[in-house]
Amino acid sequence: MTASAEDYLEAIFILSQKSKNAHVRVTDLASFLAVSKPSVTHAVGVLKEKGFLEHEAYGGIVLTPAGESCAANVLRRHNMIQRFLVHTLGVSKENAEADACRMEHILSAETIDKMYAYLEEKTMQAGETV
Amino acid sequence: MTASAEDYLEAIFILSQKSKNAHVRVTDLASFLAVSKPSVTHAVGVLKEKGFLEHEAYGGIVLTPAGESCAANVLRRHNMIQRFLVHTLGVSKENAEADACRMEHILSAETIDKMYAYLEEKTMQAGETV
DNA sequence: TAACAAAGTTATACATAACTAACTTTTATG
DNA sequence: CATAAAAGTTAGTTATGTATAACTTTGTTA
Numbered sequence: 001m002t003a004s005a006e007d008y009l010e011a012i013f014i015l016s017q018k019s020k021n022a023h024v025r026v027t028d029l030a031s032f033l034a035v036s037k038p039s040v041t042h043a044v045g046v047l048k049e050k051g052f053l054e055h056e057a058y059g060g061i062v063l064t065p066a067g068e069s070c071a072a073n074v075l076r077r078h079n080m081i082q083r084f085l086v087h088t089l090g091v092s093k094e095n096a097e098a099d100a101c102r103m104e105h106i107l108s109a110e111t112i113d114k115m116y117a118y119l120e121e122k123t124m125q126a127g128e129t130v
Numbered sequence: 131m132t133a134s135a136e137d138y139l140e141a142i143f144i145l146s147q148k149s150k151n152a153h154v155r156v157t158d159l160a161s162f163l164a165v166s167k168p169s170v171t172h173a174v175g176v177l178k179e180k181g182f183l184e185h186e187a188y189g190g191i192v193l194t195p196a197g198e199s200c201a202a203n204v205l206r207r208h209n210m211i212q213r214f215l216v217h218t219l220g221v222s223k224e225n226a227e228a229d230a231c232r233m234e235h236i237l238s239a240e241t242i243d244k245m246y247a248y249l250e251e252k253t254m255q256a257g258e259t260v
Numbered sequence: 261t262a263a264c265a266a267a268g269t270t271a272t273a274c275a276t277a278a279c280t281a282a283c284t285t286t287t288a289t290g
Numbered sequence: 291c292a293t294a295a296a297a298g299t300t301a302g303t304t305a306t307g308t309a310t311a312a313c314t315t316t317g318t319t320a
Contacts, residue, residue, distance in 0.1 A: 002306075002307090004306075004307065025267075026269090027266085035307090035308070036310080037267075037268065037269085038268090038269075038270080038271095038308085038309075039308055039309075041268065041270085042269095042307080042308085043307080046306095046307095057268075057269075057315085058267075058268060058269085058314095058315060058316065085241060088248070089241065089245060089248055091238075091240055091241050091244050092240060095238040095241060099236070099237055099238050102236040103236065106232040106233065106236070107229055107232075107233075108221075108225040108228060110221055110222060110225045111215060111219065111221050111225060111229050114219040114220055114221050115219060118218070118219055132276075134276080134277065134278095155297075156297070156299090157296085157297060157298080165278070165279090166278075166279060166280080167297075167298065167299085168278090168298090168299075168301095169277070169279075170298090172278085172299095173277080176276095187285085187299075188298060
């Protein structure tokens with residue numbers, strides 16, 4: 001699974017949640033990810049081949065359970081990393097967002113786990129709800 | 131500057147320090163980075179074009195001041211990130227090393243700074259020398 | 261319902277970065 | 291010093307991921 005593939009799945013997941021009823025469209029993804037429509041068509045084709053989404057020509061894009069699982073994991077990592085950067089290190093929201101976008105694809109499972117545990121501990125100590 | 135380019139510069143820097151006198155060779159780099167020799171030849175050509183190193187055909191590879199500066203910065207980030215992962219989060223040395231290899235290329239300057247400050251603070255509190 | 265706009269696709273090209281195979285140059289050794 | 295081994299390069303291939311241009315399909319609206 002490449003970083004690019006994870007980005008597409010994550011984006012489809014986010015856009016699916018935003019607009020409950022409407023299917024996610026190529027144009028939505030192109031706009032959200034700031035890439036061209038042919039890039040989306042191509043990436044969607046690859047992800048369909050791999051069983052992460054369903055898509056008929058000119059139709060809507062829907063994640064399969066495998067795709068949804070992957071996307072949810074990436075998004076969960078993204079949000080956790082961003083919280084960690086902002087709340088533990090004091091990084092600005094903007095930079096934390098940008099860094100989380102890249103870190104979400106490359107951190108080992110152990111680092112993700114330890115980061116989460118550390119964040120939880122700090123949060124408990126501070127008595128906050130993060 | 132791509133992640134790959136930074137990896138090559140960092141590797142040349144490390145190998146230069148290891149063997150003081152001897153020039154860094156294509157084979158050394160290929161072995162260190164676990165890539166083929168043609169991959170090294172190609173990458174070295176690109177980095178030479180960009181002014182980060184000097185290299186004559188069949189000769190040794192030497193960083194320019196620009197290349198050395200870049201390499202030293204990458205290595206500094208690498209070591210700091212690894213220390214942070216191990217000492218602050220308790221990540222294993224192996225995973226910390228692997229994660230640092232990837233994080234060194236993607237973190238914002240602010241996150242690097244904040245991570246360093248946090249590490250310093252914790253180190254002071256513990257009275258250790260890290 | 262005809263025509264136009266929006267959406268989507270296809271074809272093609274480019275950049276990066278890796279590889280293998282084959283070749284050249286350099287170095288070491290008998 | 292001739293030859294074999296090691297080192298390095300060149301040529302060509304592959305994979306990923308992006309783009310533009312041109313075309314097709316779909317949807318809207320006058």
